[in-house]
Amino acid sequence: MPATLIKQFMCRGFRPALIFKACYEPPAMRKSSQPPLAAVFRALLARFGPQHWWPGRTRLEVCIGAILTQNTAWTNVEYAIRNLRRARALNLAALHAAPLPQLAAWLRPAGYHNLKARRLRAFTTLVADRYGGKLEKLLARPAAELRATLLGVNGIGPETADCMVLYAARRPVFVVDAYTRRLLQRHGWCGPQATYDELAALFTAALPRDEKLFNEFHALLVALGKNYCRTRPDCAKCPLTKANLRPET
Ligand code: SF4
Numbered sequence: 001m002p003a004t005l006i007k008q009f010m011c012r013g014f015r016p017a018l019i020f021k022a023c024y025e026p027p028a029m030r031k032s033s034q035p036p037l038a039a040v041f042r043a044l045l046a047r048f049g050p051q052h053w054w055p056g057r058t059r060l061e062v063c064i065g066a067i068l069t070q071n072t073a074w075t076n077v078e079y080a081i082r083n084l085r086r087a088r089a090l091n092l093a094a095l096h097a098a099p100l101p102q103l104a105a106w107l108r109p110a111g112y113h114n115l116k117a118r119r120l121r122a123f124t125t126l127v128a129d130r131y132g133g134k135l136e137k138l139l140a141r142p143a144a145e146l147r148a149t150l151l152g153v154n155g156i157g158p159e160t161a162d163c164m165v166l167y168a169a170r171r172p173v174f175v176v177d178a179y180t181r182r183l184l185q186r187h188g189w190c191g192p193q194a195t196y197d198e199l200a201a202l203f204t205a206a207l208p209r210d211e212k213l214f215n216e217f218h219a220l221l222v223a224l225g226k227n228y229c230r231t232r233p234d235c236a237k238c239p240l241t242k243a244n245l246r247p248e249t
Helices: 003-011 018-023 037-048 059-068 074-086 094-096 098-109 115-131 135-139 141-150 158-168 180-186 196-208 211-227
Strands: none
Touching: 003 059, 037 196, 037 211, 059 074, 059 115, 059 135, 059 158, 074 098, 094 115, 098 115, 115 135, 115 211, 135 158, 141 158, 158 211, 180 196, 180 211
């Protein structure tokens, strides 16, 4: 890994020992059936550099973004969050008090705005009813309990819940999205029927349980999916090809 990247990671509190463990684990230590995740991480970090996720200013924005980003591009989410900010509704009390049609109008740029308004309202209701309107209280719960609680909210599935647990509560759970699944499938590292939890377990079993590592790895996989491993993969230019990790044909 280039020295400049290591420096950037150390500035963010990323421990050198962790970089070493994640990036330089000798192949002999890996089971042959396991995807070479350390090598994938190293190749992506070298190509894209640290991603500085999540793109939200506060923990509440992270949670809102995680709900709104379902089935839409992030730029549309940003427009919706900007509407909330302009309306001075970017706080739990205002979000919870707003009439549902008003909330839906603010969220319109994110698509499926009526549905997402109901989902956001279900989330604010959870925080209001069970945690006295204090998001920090909810996020302070143990990771497994927090995840189970979020999964109990209408419209919050595993990916959305894990985004909140990782990026808002800063606990080491691995977020699996469509880009991650596509990469694993194209390389033959999972089958088409693999469940969300099975895919997440590939990462949590093979990597040190470190929130910063999981944060960075997921963000890098999104960069890979957006730039190279698209619907039509650009394997010739992909950093994984350069790292001799191209799938066998
Ligand atoms: S673009 Fe090709 S080499 Fe790159 S991750 Fe996708 S399938 Fe693998």
